[in-house]
Amino acid sequence: EVQLVESGGGLVMPGGSLRLSCAASGFNFNNAWMSWVRQAPGKGLEWIGRIKNKLDGGTTDYAVPVKGRFTISRDDSKNTLYLQMNSLKTEDTAVYYCTTALGGKQPGDGYWGQGTLVTVSS
Amino acid sequence: DIQMTQSPSSLSASVGDRVTITCRASQGIRNDLGWYQQKPGKAPKRLIYAASSLQSGVPSRFSGSGSGTEFTLTISSLQPEDFATYYCLQHNGYPPTFGQGTRLEIK
Numbered sequence: 001e002v003q004l005v006e007s008g009g010g011l012v013m014p015g016g017s018l019r020l021s022c023a024a025s026g027f028n029f030n031n032a033w034m035s036w037v038r039q040a041p042g043k044g045l046e047w048i049g050r051i052k053n054k055l056d057g058g059t060t061d062y063a064v065p066v067k068g069r070f071t072i073s074r075d076d077s078k079n080t081l082y083l084q085m086n087s088l089k090t091e092d093t094a095v096y097y098c099t100t101a102l103g104g105k106q107p108g109d110g111y112w113g114q115g116t117l118v119t120v121s122s
Numbered sequence: 123d124i125q126m127t128q129s130p131s132s133l134s135a136s137v138g139d140r141v142t143i144t145c146r147a148s149q150g151i152r153n154d155l156g157w158y159q160q161k162p163g164k165a166p167k168r169l170i171y172a173a174s175s176l177q178s179g180v181p182s183r184f185s186g187s188g189s190g191t192e193f194t195l196t197i198s199s200l201q202p203e204d205f206a207t208y209y210c211l212q213h214n215g216y217p218p219t220f221g222q223g224t225r226l227e228i229k
Contacts, residue, residue: 035218044209044220044221044222044223045158045166045209045211045220045223046220047217047218047219047220061216061217063217064217097165097166102156102211102213102218103154103156103171103211103213103218104171105171105172105175107178109171110156110168110171110177111168112165112166112167112168113165114164114165115165
């Protein structure tokens with residue numbers, strides 16, 4: 001069974017930093033392309049970035065609103081995905097979800113964690 | 123960015139009804155589209171991938187169709203647990219983009 005468990009959310013002041021983690025199990029994490037998606041309170045879903053598997057280069061892509069401030073990384077030895085968030089703004093307040101390959105067609109694709117809430121406020 | 127426009131934005135229906143939700147892309151996306159269901163306070167759950175393929179474990183009353191710019195999600199006979207918000211997601215162009223959501227409510 002695919003399981004994704006996010007952690008690391010909380011209250012942070014504008015301009016601050018936070019690192020989210022996503023512990024993965026139940027599928028071959030090493031081969032997976034992984035994404036982060038967020039949802040502001042009462043709003044829709046927003047893709048914020050993706051990391052490929054090492055075989056495909058391990059490269060990352062980011063949405064414009066977070067590019068240069070957020071960094072996605074992975075530790076395949078720990079089956080864990082990370083989201084480093086710097087220079088946080090109030091508009092970054094959201095529930096952050098990690099996901100397996102959003103468009104993938106393999107059995108472990110399209111799964112989401114339960115989310116972790118990040119609140120950016122003074 | 124590719125814009126995804128869902129309609130309707132909200133919908134009232136009864137248990138047993140057949141319901142259709144539409145998603146239109148601002149440009150052709152082949153069949154690179156998925157449908158997601160989200161219940162309050164929960165993570166989204168993928169129902170359909172590649173426009174018409176049913177995710178494992180999802181009831182067969184859910185179906186998807188379409189290609190290019192117009193797509194539909196159909197629920198053949200609404201069940202009480204289907205009342206939720208539904209989103210489409212395109213992953214043909216970067217960045218991947220979601221529709222604004224369709225809130226399905228009990229009539």
